[in-house]
Amino acid sequence: MSAPQGAARWISAFLEAQAAESGAARNTQLAYGRDLNDFAGWLARNGGGFEAASREDVERYLVFCDDQGLSRATRARRLSSIRQLYRFAFEEGWRTDNPAIRITGPGRERRLPKTLSIAEVEALLDAAGRSARSPADRLRNTCLMQLLYATGMRVSELVTLPVAAARGDPRMLLVRGKGDKERLVPLSPPARAALAVWLGERDACEEAARAAGKAASRFLFPSGGKAGHLTRQGFHALIKEFAVAAGVSPARVTPHRLRHAFATHLLAGGADLRAIQTLLGHADISTTVIYTHVLEDRLRDLVLEHHPLAKPGR
Incomplete structure (x- = not known):
């Protein structure tokens, strides 16, 4: 199969395949x-394109990214994107090689996840x-925060929850995560209570909207915007407001940090690492293992208390 002409067509074909085949x-x-658009722009400025780029071109581009001050994580992600594009091009017969396959990337920095204390979360x-300002918004906000902390969902998973998932006073929620993979997450009693109260308020607001000729929403947290639901950016702004009201530095509070708090507090309470991996929707437990580093004191005490050769006098 002959390669398409132009970087834009390479990228669009690759993205369509990723959506269809890899979900x-x-x-x-x-x-x-x-x-890939950034790489294509760099190639164009240097007189090249995807179809003829060599291993040396990819390496020079990575050096350029480093010179621009991009983090190791960003450079590693860009190399991964380029590598996958050329793997797709090889499979499609557009190239006879993958110029990025043997390049060793910068690797990702394993930073300790920043978290929040239980008192801060409360x-x-x-x-x-x-x-x-309105009672309805206060009920929505309470439900958002209770669900986020009770389940450790990603913010994109939270704001796109379908209302059907909340019907029937569920003990567990079905969440659709990365790669369209589904998982079940249990709800705490406070989260279930907040969900039930918000659902009643939401349905009443929806009924009034329908009476005014507006279409019903399929989302648990509907919005009048284009997406039809509360956006990630909208929730990010809300959580900063909560931080100010709670007396917690807004710079320390993000939706993802609450996800870290969920995992860290579970681990501190004795939860199994494999269970936390399942709840977070991590494909690889190596992603979950990093949470053990924030509990070094507890793990050390665990060994000193339970290991037979760590007893006094041994």
Whole structure:
């Protein structure tokens, strides 16, 4: 099969294949597209294109990215995007080689996840219930925060929850995560209570909207915007408001940090690492293992208390 003409067609064909064959989520496709567009622009400025780029070109591009001050994680991701593009091109017969396959990337920095204390989370949960003008928004905000902390969902999973998943006072929620993979996450009693109250308020608001001729929403957290649901950016702004009201530095509070808090607090309470991996939707447990590093004192005490050769006098 002959290769398409132009970088844009290479990228669009690759992204379509990723969506169809690998079930790549929209956010993943957007990240691939940004990385590959940047590489295509660099090649064009240097008189080249995807069809003729060599291993030396890819290496020079990575050096350029380093000179631009991009982090190791960003450079590693860009190399991965380029490698996958050329693997696809090889499989399609557009290239006879993959010029990026033997390049060793910069690797990812294994940073300790920053988290929040239990007291800080409790303050944020309390602030969510009093940080909006209308009663309906306060109920929504409480439900958002209770679900996020009770389940450790990614913010994109939270804001796109279908209302059908919340019907019938569920003990567990079915969540659709990265790569369109589904998992079940249990709900705590406070989360179930907040969900039930918000669902009643949401349905009443939807009924009034339908009476006014507006279409019903399929989302648990509907919005009048283009997406039809509360956006990630919208929730990010909300959580900063909660932080201010709770007396916690807004710079320390993000939706992802609450996900870290969920995992860290579970681990501190004695939860099994494999169970946490399942709850977070991590494909590889190596991604989950990093949480053990924030509990070094507890793990050391565990060994000193239970290991037979760590007893006094041994």
